[in-house]
Amino acid sequence: MSIKIRMIGTGSAFAKKYFNNNALVTSGDYTLLIDFGITGPLSMYQMNMPLDRIDGVVVTHLHADHIGGLEELMLRLRFDYKKKPTLFIEEHLVQPLWDYSLRGGLEFGAGGTQKLDDFFHIIPLTARKPQEVAPGLRLEIWPTRHFPDMPSYAIILNDKLFYSGDTVFDPNLIGSALERGCDYILHECQLEGQGLFHATLAELLTLPEDVQRKVRLMHYGDHMEQYIGHTGLMTFLHQHETYEFPI
Numbered sequence: 705m706s707i708k709i710r711m712i713g714t715g716s717a718f719a720k721k722y723f724n725n726n727a728l729v730t731s732g733d734y735t736l737l738i739d740f741g742i743t744g745p746l747s748m749y750q751m752n753m754p755l756d757r758i759d760g761v762v763v764t765h766l767h768a769d770h771i772g773g774l775e776e777l778m779l780r781l782r783f784d785y786k787k788k789p790t791l792f793i794e795e796h797l798v799q800p801l802w803d804y805s806l807r808g809g810l811e812f813g814a815g816g817t818q819k820l821d822d823f824f825h826i827i828p829l830t831a832r833k834p835q836e837v838a839p840g841l842r843l844e845i846w847p848t849r850h851f852p853d854m855p856s857y858a859i860i861l862n863d864k865l866f867y868s869g870d871t872v873f874d875p876n877l878i879g880s881a882l883e884r885g886c887d888y889i890l891h892e893c894q895l896e897g898q899g900l901f902h903a904t905l906a907e908l909l910t911l912p913e914d915v916q917r918k919v920r921l922m923h924y925g926d927h928m929e930q931y932i933g934h935t936g937l938m939t940f941l942h943q944h945e946t947y948e949f950p951i
């Protein structure tokens with residue numbers, strides 16, 4: 705059993721070379737989108753990947769580099785493809801996603817007054833409670849520390865793959881993922897500066913070698929290439945590339 709992850713983008717919020725850090729997970733016939741930021745629709749177009757491939761979306765948090773492409777996705781799926789995908793999102797984020805991020809552009813549309821559940825089958829998630837997505841694909845969300853008081857989540861797939869979402873460097877969180885049995889740690893990485901809201905490369909380099917071997921770096925800035933060969937035993941994920949994980 706394996707899942708494939710194709711990186712729609714691997715860049716940080718304001719990076720211009722690498723698109724926003726969003727990913728497509730494929731398990732059997734099912735395609736799950738992890739986040740869909742402002743650059744998501746253009747990146748999908750460049751990958752020649754039609755939006756109706758998407759069966760479900762899981763959202764880590766409400767920053768625009770993670771949800772800014774949803775308006776286009778929702779309109780195209782509802783009106784062009786007549787498809788209603790599933791939205792997996794932490795239960796307390798359902799209403800804020802609609803009220804603060806999407807409602808202004810979507811409430812009054814071609815279909816009259818619209819609501820979030822006109823576009824998505826909504827599955828509210830509870831942190832640390834496993835949720836089946838499709839046969840052979842299970843996810844769990846774990847809270848992360850990102851901006852103070854801002855709800856933000858990492859994603860665990862099949863107890864084997866940890867996808868950090870946005871978080872400060874949190875060795876306890878990584879330790880919990882390893883204890884759970886995760887063999888793959890896809891982790892955000894801020895290349896330069898202080899890690900106020902993100903994990904810096906310098907901080908990630910303090911991880912022991914056996915952990916670094918499991919770490920793939922994403923959500924990085926435009927100077928990524930300068931850092932190739934300077935990431936210890938960790939390697940970069942690259943936009944538009946597909947990675948297969950036997951999980």
Ligand SMILES: Nc1ccn([C@@H]2O[C@H](COP(=O)(O)O)[C@@H](O)[C@H]2O)c(=O)n1
Pocket residue numbers: 716717767768769870901
């Ligand atoms: N000085 C800043 C920089 C960014 N933000 C907010 O964060 C979003 C970027 O998200 P990342 O977590 O991926 O960096 C950006 O869209 C802003 O909403 C901020 O508040 N202050």
Ligand SMILES: [Zn+2]
Pocket residue numbers: 716717725767769770870923
């Ligand atoms: Zn981000």
Ligand SMILES: [Zn+2]
Pocket residue numbers: 765767850870
């Ligand atoms: Zn963020």
